[in-house]
């Protein structure tokens with residue numbers, strides 16, 4: 001299972017391990033997603049699982065700790081079209097949770113806080129970004145980096161989607177046992193309204209290989225950004 005043991009998983013680390021990791025690289029990753037319909041072929045927790053796996057890979061390069069994935073999405077497919085098994089969380093709740101997490105991580109001595117948003121509806125992103133900006137304006141010795149995971153690789157031609165070839169491929173790479181493309185309807189076009197699938201057709205375009213290449217690119221871009229930020233703090 002790709003939801004694997006990593007020396008950077010905060011919840012699996014002992015106090016001494018957290019402390020030495022923080023002294024070596026005071027970076028804390030916050031992988032944020034949702035419990036949301038992602039087509040008949042994908043797991044409900046896709047967004048947070050994806051963000052978590054990417055954060056763990058990035059931490060392998062940069063060092064630091066990775067908080068457990070947060071499954072709390074606002075503006076999900078449920079209010080949008082009533083897609084089932086989706087757990088919609090309010091803007092107030094996600095904002096309060098993020099505010100407290102940032103404050104606590106600051107209190108714990110982390111200097112670069114990296115919010116990786118696997119769920120990236122505009123309402124959700126705007127809500128979380130408003131908290132990051134508010135926090136950043138109060139703490140100038142800490143840097144908050146916050147972005148939907150695909151955004152770091154837009155210049156490389158990467159585009160996010162919803163349960164389309166992009167997200168499905170990432171899951172085929174990180175959590176292959178959770179994807180079953182045979183469950184998708186055949187003989188007609190998929191749509192966001194009817195199937196909850198948007199982007200390029202996963203039945204045709206999704207593959208573990210594309211997922212692997214995409215993940216590696218995103219991880220590399222995130223690591224570059226985080227390492228540059230850490231360096232700028234240390235030389236400031």
Ligand SMILES: [Zn+2]
Nearest residue numbers: 047162163167
């Ligand atoms: Zn998604």
